[in-house]
Amino acid sequence: MTGKVWAAVGVLTALAAGAWWYTHPRPALPDPPAPPADTPHVAAVSTDCADCHRREYDTWFRTYHRTMTRDAAPDTVKGDFAGAAYEYAGVVTRATRRGDEFYLETADPGRAARTTEYRVDRVVGSHWIQEYLHRAPTGQYVRLPVLYHLGERRWVHSHGGFLAPESADFWEHSRGAVWNASCLYCHNTGPRKNPVRDALGRPAGFRTEVAELGISCEACHGPGDAHLRKQRGDTIHPADDVVHPGRLPVARRDEVCGRCHGALVPKPEAWDRVTHRDPFVPGRPLEVFNHVFRSEGEQAALAAGRPKAKERPTPDPTDGRFWGDGTPLTTALEFNGLQLSACYENGTGRLSCMTCHAMHGDEPNMLVRPAARGNDACLSCHPAYREKLTEHTRHAADGAGSLCYSCHMPHQVYSLMTTHRSHRIQTPELADSVGTGKPHACNLCHLDKSLGWTKAELAKWPGPAGKRAAAVKLDVDDEANSAAVLALLRGDARTRAVVAGAFSHEAAKRAGGADWHGAVLTRLLEEERYPVVRYLMGRALPDPFDALAAPAVRRARLLELRGRYGPPVKPTAADWARLRAGRNDPDVTVNE
Template identity: 25%
Template sequence: MQKVKFFAGWLACGIVLSAAPAMALDSKNEFAGSEACKKCHTEEYNSWKETFHSKIVQTRRAGILKDAVAKWRTDGKNAGPSVSNATGNPAKMDDVQYVVGSRWKQRFLVKNEQTGNLQFLNKQFNRLTGQWENYGNKNDWDTNCVTCHTTGYRILDVDEATGKTLKSEFIELGVGCESCHGPGMKHLKAVKRDKKSTIFNPANFTVKEQSRVCGYCHVRSENQLYKTSQGTNREDLPAPNLGDSFTASDDWTNWYPDKVVIPGVQPDQPFNKEYGGDLKGLFNNDDFAKANGIYEEAMYHAEYQGFLQSNHYKSGMLSCITCHAPHAGKGRLRKVARDACHKCHDASYTAEKYMPNTGKSADNYYIRSHTFSGTPRQPAKGTAAAAPTMRYE
């Protein structure tokens, strides 16, 4: 990691998020923002705008769920959010600046007056049950989850003594075009003959390299190099050098290997090991798993670690985007993941049978395993179909 200066007492994020637009300033002028892609890639852009990638973080006005607003004080059984997690200060719905998520659950961000960053409230809203659940993440969002919730994130300054993130920035809320295709400013400015060489197109790479792009965020890890504002290990993987941002062609699996634990990805961190801390119980490690030699995900956003164990991945047959698509292509509809099995297998191959519900996202919500075992375990109680997302405004 680069040697950096310590700015005493300044723990503020590089962008003042209370006033942050969808596209913020890029100090290195590398990223163009998704809006810039729209001019030449209209179909792809419009399709992406309908995905949850584009809506993972939104302003309160644009994204808060209608039911969450109606039940803010109580769902009839449980009290709604009233306290900020990092500082313990009281908070109201009017204090919410951003919301995170909307498909499975929704969490709420308010300003941390002590650091200038954003912090979570003490409850999350479960869309299936329509009820409030406790949520205890006491770390600033800007210094823990933000790498995968925004586009173009980079750390600008850390405290050398503690590793705490002091200053950072991003260029766009949500998972934008450049999250998967790399910085687009050179592509935007390039003459026609150089267009293809100035952007990352997954179609030009191996299926394992394609999946690695998705794996950057769909993975669980513990970062011992970079810390949150509160001094705990981060859960995301910022780029090794200060001022750099992850780009789609990066092999993040080799970043600072002695300072990060990525179970199942690093050779010395096997799937069948018992991990501690926030990684405790990451994989099913019971007799059934040992007999099959497959350790299904037991927590959410570990899809990449599940997929690495599958014959689909090991044989190089397919990648994440064989079944999933972050947007449609010209003249093609966006893929429906649950229908993908039938392209290669008969009708007996279903997601319900070969992708048992394992990784828990919220009460009553289970994420499907991506290990594709030939002898799948009996699934958990499963995930009911969620109604269409209804936002307040």
């Protein structure tokens, strides 16, 4: 591919979220000291560790951390490259394989109405969605605009793979998506960005290095070369600094996870300005090397070199990472949610990431420990509720309503075309869902109920919690109409995505019935401009519906289904039009 075409792709690192070194140079900062010449770090790759730690290696090998990033090969590429053709917005993308190499022929970003064939050089993802990267001559790995949904085994355009409004620009959500700048640090071990500049000091590409693709042993246990040399009998070796996260204090332990599952902006004085090597070492405080932010506004201020030690800007209505009350709304921010939890006690108590998760356990999907698949993890700190569970939950003991995390860690998080549990462990306060965009936990299960119903139920709770709920002011629509339907009618795309996802949950179908879902969702699908929200609503319909199909195909199927389900009973047609006309619908993007 020519240099002119790559210029048209717009993949210069200055456009990427992680490329703040380029856009905010700080020449006055001193370079960090170089490591002693006689103790170079030679990465201990996972196979080295396997020699002595076979069980740990085998359990880690089964996890999706290992396969976050891989070079393209027959055993790593999961998409259908057997001559598959996928059409989106009039462009036909063809996926083919020649020997052990894989190719995507798709729209050329610099030449209208033409296609170009790109070799797939690297893949990101092996759990939910797999992205395909092409290596440019500049060393930049650029995300191609067509993704593969692993669960459904189908091709999806990036417009439908991320929460963003549909666009006529075929490359919009891939333009500027450079692996070296945005995916490198949390999807690999021992990353060094190694940006390259031309003779005039302008960004000219990368010579990126990693110790190992994917998340492997050194990411959590620290540098292992000295440990290896010691175990192999070397008589002269530096200090053995391998860390066992489970033996660290809670705060240091969780920062090992928070390095990738937290909202961070590097502190330039702590990072090497030449290599941009990640300096974090497990066991050291994370904030020595990074700022933690709690809104996209704060992120931008920190990246621009304007740290505000005491100011935590309130997330605005288009924030793609946090709800209006500060709760993380997307994945990869679990550490921030935990930090906001009273149970966490600022890292001084017993609760930690490892209370519920184990990298070397028996469950490679979400790494959840057996005790955390029910209530045991919560009851280990709150034993009094074991004997009065139903009195506290007011739900049947064997139902979803009596699982602690149903109410205290509800599905208020969106990413990767589905919804996930919040890691902010909190009492479901009604006030937190008024004016913040964040759906209330009760109404993510009781989809047929209004916030007025929720207020009345919560007000029955004894003590301050009930009084706080009773004091919340609701408008007449919130009092009278299903909170879920209202959210889909007048909420922003973030709220609509989370609520639409709830319609697929079996617990919600049992709690509020499902016979009314089709009438509501097919009416809303007709006018939804976010492909992901359409997908989540379509997934919840009682009958098959391809929400990512071509517009004409969708319209024909919707007419058929609307005739079958009939019109919604409530709100009335007049109220429906009034509420829909008042929708808060700014452009929002969630890049996860």
